[in-house]
Amino acid sequence: MTKAEKHKIVLFDGLCNLCNGAxxxxxxxxxxxxxxFAALQEEVGRELTAxxxxxxxxxxxxxxxxxxxxxxxxxxALHIALYLKGLWPLFHGALIFPLFFRDFxxxxxxxxxxxxxxxxxxxxxxxxxxxxxxx
Numbered sequence: 001m002t003k004a005e006k007h008k009i010v011l012f013d014g015l016c017n018l019c020n021g022a023x024x025x026x027x028x029x030x031x032x033x034x035x036x037f038a039a040l041q042e043e044v045g046r047e048l049t050a051x052x053x054x055x056x057x058x059x060x061x062x063x064x065x066x067x068x069x070x071x072x073x074x075x076x077a078l079h080i081a082l083y084l085k086g087l088w089p090l091f092h093g094a095l096i097f098p099l100f101f102r103d104f105x106x107x108x109x110x111x112x113x114x115x116x117x118x119x120x121x122x123x124x125x126x127x128x129x130x131x132x133x134x135x
Contacts, residue, residue, distance in 0.1 A: 011048060013061050
């Protein structure tokens, strides 16, 4: 079994400051070492989006691959919350809200994330301590 098959995989926009901050947050709250990460811009990110038939021009911020199924947008974020330590799993309950409403809010944040939070020139390079968290 590969590293990718044993863990939940989070694909993220490696240039986005908000997304990079979210990855750091997830790593801090991933007490059971469930997540592995890859930037959408990197080869492994492109391979996984192709494998799961995800159009990265339409979904360009966060994707969760869990047990062979890809979750996108607000659904991905809320499923990620379920596995974080602390009170974050309570946010998983927001799945009761209609998808169109959840993704509407998500899409607004995604659309303006560079303007509001900034953008890097290149993808984040993990520190040696965090290297094993990245595919």
